[in-house]
Amino acid sequence: MQRYTLFPMQTNLFCQFAELLYLCSTKKQTFTMKHTILTLAAAALLFSACGTKQGTVNEEQTNNNTTMELKNVNERVNMGAKLYVTPQPALMIATYDAEGNPDVMMAAWGGQYEGNQVCFQLSSHKTTDNLRLNKAFTLSYADARTVAESDYFGIASGRDVKDKVAHVGFHCTKSENVNAPIIDEYPLAMECKVVEMIERGNGGAFVVGEIVNAVADPAILTDGKIDIKKLNPLVWDGSSFNYYTIADSVGKAWNSGMALK
Numbered sequence: 001m002q003r004y005t006l007f008p009m010q011t012n013l014f015c016q017f018a019e020l021l022y023l024c025s026t027k028k029q030t031f032t033m034k035h036t037i038l039t040l041a042a043a044a045l046l047f048s049a050c051g052t053k054q055g056t057v058n059e060e061q062t063n064n065n066t067t068m069e070l071k072n073v074n075e076r077v078n079m080g081a082k083l084y085v086t087p088q089p090a091l092m093i094a095t096y097d098a099e100g101n102p103d104v105m106m107a108a109w110g111g112q113y114e115g116n117q118v119c120f121q122l123s124s125h126k127t128t129d130n131l132r133l134n135k136a137f138t139l140s141y142a143d144a145r146t147v148a149e150s151d152y153f154g155i156a157s158g159r160d161v162k163d164k165v166a167h168v169g170f171h172c173t174k175s176e177n178v179n180a181p182i183i184d185e186y187p188l189a190m191e192c193k194v195v196e197m198i199e200r201g202n203g204g205a206f207v208v209g210e211i212v213n214a215v216a217d218p219a220i221l222t223d224g225k226i227d228i229k230k231l232n233p234l235v236w237d238g239s240s241f242n243y244y245t246i247a248d249s250v251g252k253a254w255n256s257g258m259a260l261k
């Protein structure tokens with residue numbers, strides 16, 4: 001990894017070495033000496049050219065459009081700019097198609113960013129088409145009980161399977177508030193309307209949704225609030241590609257840090 005940082009410097013050194021050798025090749029030298037010096041200079045130039053190319057590829061792999069020089073921080077390992085961060089939610093987006101067939105897909109690249117707003121990034125999928133059509137969806141969390149079915153919803157496409165929901169033996173009920181299905185087997189559903197779709201030019205889109213209502217199975221509530229232990233949502237770890245469940249609470253938000261204030 002340190003190579004990313006050092007290579008531009010090495011490249012520069014080899015260039016300077018080649019230049020120095022070339023300057024050393026004076027008329028006073030024998031033909032053999034001159035030949036040797038020029039060969040060394042050519043080799044140094046070739047090596048530096050290879051270095052430049054290698055360095056650029058590394059930079060492109062780590063950052064799509066820029067050619068910035070990456071620097072290390074102390075003993076840390078540079079991970080580059082493109083990596084699967086962890087943890088991520090296992091969100092289930094449910095929609096209807098033009099014929100009223102339900103579809104549901106897994107999405108880890110998204111989440112809630114306001115009390116009543118959600119957003120996610122979608123590639124070209126049947127779900128993406130359905131969202132353009134109906135401007136509505138429901139959002140649920142996959143849980144430990146439904147890991148196989150939920151993962152299937154992230155593998156199979158509604159473009160190939162007419163009704164993915166029925167295929168796994170799940171059921172749906174039409175939302176009362178938006179034109180989208182609620183998957184009965186998921187205990188929490190946020191009923192959302194699409195407020196913005198930023199098209200990405202490759203069939204995919206960045207989607208912003210507004211939660212107009214949420215419906216919860218009483219079984220996941222404690223004192224009228226969603227109980228995360230009862231909901232038991234899946235967490236997707238993009239580093240290992242495993243699903244996890246959430247363990248114990250280790251602190252209270254806006255409270256645990258008070259002692260340090």
Ligand SMILES: Cc1cc2nc3c(=O)[nH]c(=O)nc-3n(C[C@H](O)[C@H](O)[C@H](O)COP(=O)(O)O)c2cc1C
Pocket residue numbers: 103104105106107108109110120121122123124125126127128151153154155156157158159236
């Ligand atoms: C763990 C996991 C996470 C995923 N996250 C996303 C995502 O955030 N965005 C996306 O476009 N596709 C994502 N997918 C892929 C879609 O769920 C998958 O392509 C699905 O088949 C699309 O279904 P559809 O064509 O019926 O809409 C994910 C798949 C898995 C297994």
